[in-house]
Each structure stands twice: as structure tokens, then as C-alpha cells.
Amino acid sequence: MTHPTLFSRLANACFPAMLLALSVAAAPVMAGGQQDLYTVGQHSLLSGKDAFRVRLSQAEGGHLKLSLSVAPGYYLYRDKINISVEGGKLGHVELPPAVIKEHPLLAGEYVYEGQVALDIERLILEQGRDAKIHVKVQGCHPVAGVCYPPQSYVFEIRNTFILGNRPS
Numbered sequence: 001m002t003h004p005t006l007f008s009r010l011a012n013a014c015f016p017a018m019l020l021a022l023s024v025a026a027a028p029v030m031a032g033g034q035q036d037l038y039t040v041g042q043h044s045l046l047s048g049k050d051a052f053r054v055r056l057s058q059a060e061g062g063h064l065k066l067s068l069s070v071a072p073g074y075y076l077y078r079d080k081i082n083i084s085v086e087g088g089k090l091g092h093v094e095l096p097p098a099v100i101k102e103h104p105l106l107a108g109e110y111v112y113e114g115q116v117a118l119d120i121e122r123l124i125l126e127q128g129r130d131a132k133i134h135v136k137v138q139g140c141h142p143v144a145g146v147c148y149p150p151q152s153y154v155f156e157i158r159n160t161f162i163l164g165n166r167p168s
Contacts, residue, residue, distance in 0.1 A: 054135050054153045064123055068081075075139050076138070080138035084133070090121075134153070
């Protein structure tokens with residue numbers, strides 16, 4: 001018969017307390033049934049999908065408009081916006097000017113806040129194929145000291161119709 005070591009006994013005794021501490025430190029909260037919030041220290045944070053919303057729509061002249069909505073208090077990194085297409089080719093993507101915010105977490109990064117619109121010159125579909133536009137964005141909440149992992153969005157395109165964002 002083997003005897004548990006001191007380390008394994010301590011780990012077994014402390015594990016439930018560590019789980020409780022972790023669940024309290026990042027506990028999800030519902031805000032009026034609308035958005036997922038997470039509490040980190042004294043800050044309530046939105047989920048990545050709620051902090052950084054992405055929408056794709058058709059614009060004039062065959063262009064596409066990528067609308068980014070950044071929640072108040074959050075920043076979206078300009079250099080972390082990645083747009084790719086499966087089943088076609090994208091034309092030029094025009095990124096609007098961004099600003100540099102002075103904060104240790106941002107480290108001189110160009111960021112967006114509020115509403116941002118990107119113009120995609122055109123989408124050329126491969127003959128007989130549907131296309132998918134993949135969009136990845138990444139941002140942060142500098143006051144809470146939280147950087148989010150990249151958020152991925154997929155939009156399906158059939159002929160000239162945009163079917164909408166599909167969870168990825």
C-alpha cells in the first residue's frame with residue numbers, strides 16, 4: 001500500500017479552494033440578458049464577441065463594408081485585423097487612420113475605438129463557388145489590464161448575397 005505524499009495531500013486539500021477562487025475571479029454575469037460579462041478584480045468585462053462586434057454588408061459600386069463596433073473602454077489593434085477569403089479574391093482593403101494610445105499595455109500600438117468602417121474594394125468569386133470571408137480581430141481593455149485572444153468571424157457569400165456571420 002502506498003502512502004500519499006505531503007504534496008499530494010496538500011494539493012487534494014487546496015484544489016477545491018483554488019477552483020472556487022478562480023470561479024469568483026472570472027465569474028460570468030448576465031447584463032440584462034443581453035451580453036456576457038466577466039468580473040476581473042473590480043472590472044466587469046464583456047466577452048470578446050460583445051466587446052468587438054463585426055458586420056459585413058454590401059456597399060455601392062460592388063464594394064463591401066466591414067463594420068467594426070468597439071465597446072466603450074476597449075481598444076481594437078489595427079495591426080491585428082486579418083481578412084482572408086476562401087473561394088475568391090479580395091480587392092484592396094482600406095484601413096482608416098488609427099490613433100496611438102499611451103498606456104503600458106498598448107506599447108505604442110495603433111488602435112481603434114468606437115465605430116470603424118473598412119472599405120473592401122471588391123470580392124471576386126471563383127466561378128461556380130461560394131465564398132467565405134474570414135475576419136480575425138484582437139483588442140484589449142487597458143484599464144483592466146486584459147488583452148483578448150483573437151476573435152474569429154466567418155461570413156458566407158453566395159453569388160452577390162452576404163448570408164451573415166457564422167460562429168467559428
